[in-house]
Amino acid sequence: MLSVRQRNGMRGVFLVAAELSRIGYSVALTARNAAGADLMVFSPSTAKAHSIDVKTNAKRANFWLVGKSAREMSSDSHFYVFVNISEAKDGGEQIDYYVVPSDVVAREMVVEKQRNSTWYSFPLEQAKSYRNRWSVLGKE
Numbered sequence: 001m002l003s004v005r006q007r008n009g010m011r012g013v014f015l016v017a018a019e020l021s022r023i024g025y026s027v028a029l030t031a032r033n034a035a036g037a038d039l040m041v042f043s044p045s046t047a048k049a050h051s052i053d054v055k056t057n058a059k060r061a062n063f064w065l066v067g068k069s070a071r072e073m074s075s076d077s078h079f080y081v082f083v084n085i086s087e088a089k090d091g092g093e094q095i096d097y098y099v100v101p102s103d104v105v106a107r108e109m110v111v112e113k114q115r116n117s118t119w120y121s122f123p124l125e126q127a128k129s130y131r132n133r134w135s136v137l138g139k140e
Contacts, residue, residue, distance in 0.1 A: 011056065012055070012083040013029065013039065013056075015056075016039065017029065019097060019134075020039070020134075023134055024044070024045065025041045025137075027041050035069070038052060039051070048138050049077065050079055050137055051077060051078045051079070052080070052081055053078070053079070053080050053081075053102075055082050056083040056085065057085065058085050059086060059087075061124070062123060062125070063121040063122060064122050064127075065119065066121060066122050068118070070106060070120060070122070071109065073105075074103045074105075074106040075103075076101075078102040079099060079101055079102060079136065080098075080101075080102060080105050081098065082097070083095065083096070083098075084096040084124075097131070097134075100126075100136075104126070104130075108122065108123070110122070
């Protein structure tokens with residue numbers, strides 16, 4: 001049985017896959033235990049392929065946890081899509097997507113060292129300029 005956290009993560013992956021399909025990409029889900037990429041996407045119009053790591057918050061938050069490997073996972077073809085799902089004013093849901101190049105995540109991630117752990121995160125403040133910026137994937 002999946003935990004709530006796993007279900008929320010999977011939901012984010014499917015939401016991003018649906019959005020990418022809507023704007024013309026071919027999308028394939030990777031194996032759930034694949035390191036670094038949840039989705040592989042291909043643009044038929046540009047013949048470009050990208051890997052995408054999806055990070056989802058099931059309620060509005062000011063950061064996403066990214067993991068230590070985000071520092072090394074920097075490539076022109078690798079992107080993060082950060083998802084915030086929150087309650088809309090009309091009682092429905094609001095889903096915000098932030099499409100961020102991996103080099104930006106590697107450079108701007110926050111590392112917080114505590115006594116027994118280290119947290120790696122990417123702040124909403126750094127993501128704001130990438131809200132709904134699917135164009136960073138290079139699709140014409």
